[in-house]
Amino acid sequence: xxxxxxxxxxxxxxxxxxxxxxxxxxxxxxxxxxxxxxxxxxxxxxxxxxxxxxxxxxxxxxxxxxxxxxxxxxxxxxxxxxxxxxxxxxxxxxxxxxxxxxxxxxxxxxxxxxxxxxxxxxxxxxxxxxxxxxxxxxxxxxxxxxxxxxxxxxxxxxxxxxxxxxxxxxxxxxxxxxxxxxxxxxxxxxxxxxxxxxxxxxxxxxxxxxxxxxxxxxxxxxxxxxxxxxxxxxxxxxxxxxxxxxxxxxxxxxxxxxxxxxxxxxxxxxxxxxxxxxxxxxxxxxxxxxxxxxxxxxxxxxxxxxxxxxxxxxxxxxxxxxxxxxxxxxxxxxxxxxxxxxxxxxxxxxxxxxxxxxxxxxxxxxxxxxxxxxxxxxxxxxxxxxxxxxxxxxxxxxxxxxxxxxxxxxxxxxxxxxxxxxxxxxxxxxxxxxxxxxxxxxxxxxxxxxxxxxxxxxxxxxxxxxxxxxxxxxxxxxxxxxxxxxxxxxxxxxxxxxxxxxxxxxxxxxxxxxxxxxxxxxxxxxxxxxxxxxxxxxxxxxxxxxxxxxxxxxxxxxxxxxxxxxxxxxxxxxxx
Numbered sequence: 012x013x014x015x016x017x018x019x020x021x022x023x024x025x026x027x028x029x030x031x032x033x034x035x036x037x038x039x040x041x042x043x044x045x046x047x048x049x050x051x052x053x054x055x056x057x058x059x060x061x062x063x064x065x066x067x068x069x070x071x072x073x074x075x076x077x078x079x080x081x082x083x084x085x086x087x088x089x090x091x092x093x094x095x096x097x098x099x100x101x102x103x104x105x106x107x108x109x110x111x112x113x114x115x116x117x118x119x120x121x122x123x124x125x126x127x128x129x130x131x132x133x134x135x136x137x138x139x140x141x142x143x144x145x146x147x148x149x150x151x152x153x154x155x156x157x158x159x160x161x162x163x164x165x166x167x168x169x170x171x172x173x174x175x176x177x178x179x180x181x182x183x184x185x186x187x188x189x190x191x192x193x194x195x196x197x198x199x200x201x202x203x204x205x206x207x208x209x210x211x212x213x214x215x216x217x218x219x220x221x222x223x224x225x226x227x228x229x230x231x232x233x234x235x236x237x238x239x240x241x242x243x244x245x246x247x248x249x250x251x252x253x254x255x256x257x258x259x260x261x262x263x264x265x266x267x268x269x270x271x272x273x274x275x276x277x278x279x280x281x282x283x284x285x286x287x288x289x290x291x292x293x294x295x296x297x298x299x300x301x302x303x304x305x306x307x308x309x310x311x312x313x314x315x316x317x318x319x320x321x322x323x324x325x326x327x328x329x330x331x332x333x334x335x336x337x338x339x340x341x342x343x344x345x346x347x348x349x350x351x352x353x354x355x356x357x358x359x360x361x362x363x364x365x366x367x368x369x370x371x372x373x374x375x376x377x378x379x380x381x382x383x384x385x386x387x388x389x390x391x392x393x394x395x396x397x398x399x400x401x402x403x404x405x406x407x408x409x410x411x412x413x414x415x416x417x418x419x420x421x422x423x424x425x426x427x428x429x430x431x432x433x434x435x436x437x438x439x440x441x442x443x444x445x446x447x448x449x450x451x452x453x454x455x456x457x458x459x460x461x462x463x464x465x466x467x468x469x470x471x472x473x474x475x476x477x478x479x480x481x482x483x484x485x486x487x488x489x490x491x492x493x494x495x496x497x498x499x500x501x502x503x504x505x506x507x508x509x510x511x512x513x514x515x516x517x518x519x520x521x522x523x524x525x526x527x528x529x530x531x532x533x534x535x536x537x538x539x540x541x542x543x544x545x546x547x548x549x550x551x552x553x554x555x556x557x558x559x560x561x562x563x564x565x566x567x568x569x570x571x572x573x574x575x576x577x578x579x580x581x582x583x584x585x586x587x
Contacts, residue, residue, distance in 0.1 A: 013039045013133060016058060018051040018065035018077070019094060024117065028064060031122050037129050048072025052080055055089070062132045066094045078111065088139055090132045094120075119442050123247055127278070138163050157224065157273045161285055164331050165275060224271060225289040228324050229334040230298065231342050232261065232282040232305060235316040235449035247443075250279040253313045258282060260312070261305055268301045280447075285334070288324050295321075295355060302353035318345050318352040318449070346409050347451050370407035372398055372415050376422060383426045384508030385515075386473035388466040395419075395462040399455050412454050413445050419458070420445075423465055434471075436464045480505075480512065481519035488531050495555040496528050533569040536562070540578050547574050 015034065019025050025044045034041055042058045045051040049072045051065065063081075065074040072080070074093060081089050093114035112135045113128040138159065234257070236250060258276055261284075265272045271287035288294035302319035309317045322337035337356035344360040345352070354360075375394055382390035398419065402412055420441055427435040438444060448454045487501055501524075502509045516524050532554050539550045551562035566574045 013061040013136060014058060015039045015041050015129075016043045016045065016051060016054065016060040016063045016065075017041065018045045018048065018063060018069070018074070020046050020066065020069045022046075024066070024094070028120075028125070031120075031125055032129070037126065038133060039129065048074065048077035048080070051077055055081070055086070060089065061136050062090045062092065062129070064092045064094065068096075088136070090136045090139075092128050092132055116442070134162075158275060160328075161273050161283070161331075162275050165277065165283060165335075224285070224287050224328050226287060226291075226324050226326065227285050227328055227330075227334060228288050228294060228298065229322040229338045230284040230286075230302070231320045231338045232284060233318045233320065233342060233345075233449060234280050234309070235318065235453075236280070236447040247279070253309075253315055254279050254282075257309055257313065260308060264304060264308070265301065268297050283338075285328075294324060298355075299353050306352055316352070316449075318342070318354065320345060321353070321355045323356055343409075345450065347406070370401075370405055370411040370415060372401065372419065379422065380426075380508065381510055383423070383465075383469065384511035386469045386511075388469040388473070391469060392462055392466050395458055399458055402451060402455065409449075409451075412451065413448065416445050416448075416454060416457060416461075417442055420461065423461075427468070434464070434468050436461065480507070480515040484512070484516050484524065484527070488528055492528075492531050492535055493553060493555055495557070498524055529565050529569055532556075533566055536566060536574065537570070537577065540574060541581050543578075543581075547578075550574070 012035070017025055017028050019028070025046075029041050029044065039062065042060060043051070043054040045054055047069045048065070051063065052072070055063075063077075065077060067074040074091075078091055081091075091111040093111050095114050095116055096118070112132050115124060115128055234250075234254065254276060258274065261282065262274050265274060265284060265286065269286040269288070271289075273285045275283045275285075277283055286298075288297075291297060298319075298321050302321070305319060306317045309315055320338050320341035322334045322341070325334055337360075340360040341354040341356045345354045375397065378394050379391065381387075382394060398415070402415070407415070420438075424435065424437070445457070448457060483505055484501060487504060488496060498509050498513060502512045505512065507515075513524055516527070520527065522530075536550055536554055539545055539553065545553065547562070548559045551559040554562070556562035556565070563574055566577070570577060572580075
């Protein structure tokens, strides 16, 4: 049994993760549960866990520092899984560079995702164990040894090649992210991009046991579960079946093109293929033919589209970093320029790799709020069209684009309470579905679909509700005229934004909200004055005015005379 430690400063998270799985079914047992990195570090001295699931942000000592401390102590066998929030992707990348095998977003955490991450951690731990047992390694076939070796290299670069819809990792910003890739001038030295521990693992595995693999090329085969076929109902189980069957089929197909090859699965969205192109002057033709056949077969069998992203040819597997970089760059290029699903690395791919450092649409939220409040479908469509233009112009990474869509969805969903609006496209697993969008074109397609859905709701609301705003305001004021009435108070009661209420009321009634409320209160004040039962300060209190002075001021503004003058007029008329 592998020993698992859970570290998080939130007790509910600790308890939730511990109870989420039947750990023994996965060959694991949960030991210590710690509230921060300091406590975890002390417990690790005694417990010696194999796998640590830790939050990134914690008081005292956070997850990043904990990983550094473990690294400094030489506990290289410990495998880390990170817990993050959506806004902590930059920290997650830093953690992955320190050797974390996986990260999990808390708000998206499910039993399946935790199980998959645990499986990856166990595989990494097992690889380390096997690397120390040379006799075990030597006993296997060359194909198995090669596959394990490449899997080890990929795990060490997990943040760069994990399957997340494009097959190129959670962060496709492979040029702008200096922490991951360095700058353009250092690109020639691929070895500098790999942390020392990962390289050491690979070296130990390879020493004296890795078969000769000359003139390799790499292809990332990305499965696109976006808007095609039965994707709207496509479950994680469906993905598992597709990738499993496809792996077997593609593995057999490759052998018809290349004598030496290795096919490795990366989660549920991609396969990594490494082939030997030794002595093949036409390897590009071979790869194109193979790529097109893979695309056709997967489409015919599973109604799922596939794209193939191919590196240039290198001298040996010592150039693995370069192979991976080029295949990822080609995949990244396809994200923007998706005309040809078989993409060979070229200088053009370098242009696509240069992402904007940040991509945000927060500045549009005010306009979006106003559009929804006013039920202005045309304004909403214009804003979302602006989002599409920003995506095309700013060259964001895939993850940046997906995050923008998620933020857009959650922000607009906040205006429609679940169950209140049956036409709103509520989606429990929105992040999972957005994660399947493999190209910028599909992301734009989703935005346009979402735009049409929300726009339709606003149009219907405008047609059915706008004429009733003034009536609802009048009813509320007549019921509450004895209270201090504010625009915000009425807007909250009617579930309408203040801006929309103010504009709609004035448009329908011809007067401002404040003027109407003042007029109603003064009419009621006149009735009370005419009754001669209350003092002026009492009438002010009865009608919700802050002070008698303010009451007198409003009265004179509305009636043209002061309350005392009006009282005098009433007494004079009574005598007559």
